[in-house]
Amino acid sequence: MLVKAKKSFLQRFYLVEVIKGLGITMRNMLFAPKVTIQYPEERRKYSERFRGMHYVKATNGVENCTACMLCPTVCPAECIHIVAGERPDKEKYPVQFEIDVLRCCFCGMCEEACPKDAIKLSTIYEMSQVTRQVYDKDYLAEQRGNK
Numbered sequence: 236m237l238v239k240a241k242k243s244f245l246q247r248f249y250l251v252e253v254i255k256g257l258g259i260t261m262r263n264m265l266f267a268p269k270v271t272i273q274y275p276e277e278r279r280k281y282s283e284r285f286r287g288m289h290y291v292k293a294t295n296g297v298e299n300c301t302a303c304m305l306c307p308t309v310c311p312a313e314c315i316h317i318v319a320g321e322r323p324d325k326e327k328y329p330v331q332f333e334i335d336v337l338r339c340c341f342c343g344m345c346e347e348a349c350p351k352d353a354i355k356l357s358t359i360y361e362m363s364q365v366t367r368q369v370y371d372k373d374y375l376a377e378q379r380g381n382k
């Protein structure tokens with residue numbers, strides 16, 4: 236059998252509860268610390284350990300990568316594609332170096348595995364595009380300046 240609970244006059248109009256709720260809202264609006272920011276006018280400073288957009292490091296304008304193939308080997312998402320070439324000094328270099336960022340899970344394994352400190356993950360987090368992008372060597376080199 237359904238027994239209806241008896242409500243007082245105030246309870247029937249939910250007045251006390253409404254005032255309580257407004258009190259909580261006002262308290263949070265006026266006194267609680269703000270956890271949001273006015274993006275994009277304001278931007279957070281991320282930790283140096285943040286793993287964002289990749290870039291390829293260079294020394295004296297020549298990329299550090301020697302196309303050793305370690306990073307595509309360790310990459311769990313299999314999103315790094317490198318084609319190796321050979322310079323006149325017999326040093327290898329990447330003729331083609333591409334990262335399909337849509338598949339990347341930003342685990343940082345490529346950075347960890349690289350013996351030449353060539354592939355790095357920056358603190359750049361604004362990577363949205365209107366079309367699917369596979370980032371090539373030139374684009375990754377450009378990110379070096381933006382990091």
Ligand code: SF4
Nearest residue numbers: 310339340342343345
């Ligand atoms: S961060 Fe991880 S998933 Fe992304 S390219 Fe590097 S190894 Fe692959």
Ligand code: SF4
Nearest residue numbers: 300301303304306349
């Ligand atoms: S691990 Fe480093 S040196 Fe080797 S292919 Fe990748 S970026 Fe180049």
